[in-house]
Amino acid sequence: MGWIILALLAALAFGALWFFVRPGKAGLQLLAAGILFACAGYAWQGHPDLAGQRRLPAEREAAAADSSFSAMRQEMLGRFDVADSWLTLSDSYLRAGDTQGAAQLLRSALRGHPNNAFLWIGYGNALVLHGNGLMSPAAEMAYRRAAVLAPDHPAPRFFYGLSLAQGGHLDEAERIWRDLLATSSPTAKWRAQVQAQIDLIERARAVAAMQRAQMGEGTAPGGQVQR
Known part of the structure; x- marks a missing residue:
């Protein structure tokens, strides 16, 4: 579930920046690299395979x-x-x-x-x-x-x-x-x-x-x- 949410957020971020900012070819490459870097960091430090835990009062x-x-x-x-x-x-x-x-x-x-x-x-x-x-x-x-x-x-x-x-x-x-x-x-x-x-x-x-x-x-x- 964590990976699905991550993919959706990455796609939304990429689409929003492309629609509103309209970067050129070089800008799109830089944007894609930044999102991939963020995904790599999540894969390294995050735990998408773990279930959520309810916080106690x-x-x-x-x-x-x-x-x-x-x-x-x-x-x-x-x-x-x-x-x-x-x-x-x-x-x-x-x-x-x-x-x-x-x-x-x-x-x-x-x-x-x-x-x-x-x-x-x-x-x-x-x-x-x-x-x-x-x-x-x-x-x-x-x-x-x-x-x-x-x-x-x-x-x-x-x-x-x-x-x-x-x-x-x-x-x-x-x-x-x-x-x-x-x-x-x-x-x-x-x-x-x-x-x-x-x-x-x-x-x-x-x-x-x-x-x-x-x-x-x-x-x-x-x-x-x-x-």
Whole structure:
């Protein structure tokens, strides 16, 4: 299809220039050479055999690019192992806004590594992002599978709570994180990450309470605005 469009555009360009400009024989030769040069450049750099791909909304692309999982996973999960390689590749899909591709990639990785807890965590995260923050049954299953495979590791509970918080379930996320802190070693390096997420929830609640108070101050009983 790309070659057909290219040929039509070249013919239209040649015909329009010949009709309006009326170049001489030398001009026609120069014009034909220029169009052929442009076609050669397209054949070299373009991909006319590839199907078009629908662009995702900018908001969704930004959300995928700013995934908290991508920002925190290497500190929590480590790097330079088989899971990190797959998750890094999945991140490239997320940055492009292709959340479905990221989820499908990790599902394929899990066929070869079904007992890798970190891949299950990444799969759950990709499913949540693909669902625009919704914790689907498949995502829930992925996080639970990770918890079964790595019961002593903080990552399954931490990232499960993170997905819940991003979906607006702040109370449940805070409960999971506080329980994680209560059952972990006081010297664990990742405790600061967990506490930081709890602090964010507390600040969000404080801001919401302040906004409600400000709205209440401006409204008299009976719904009349005070002046």
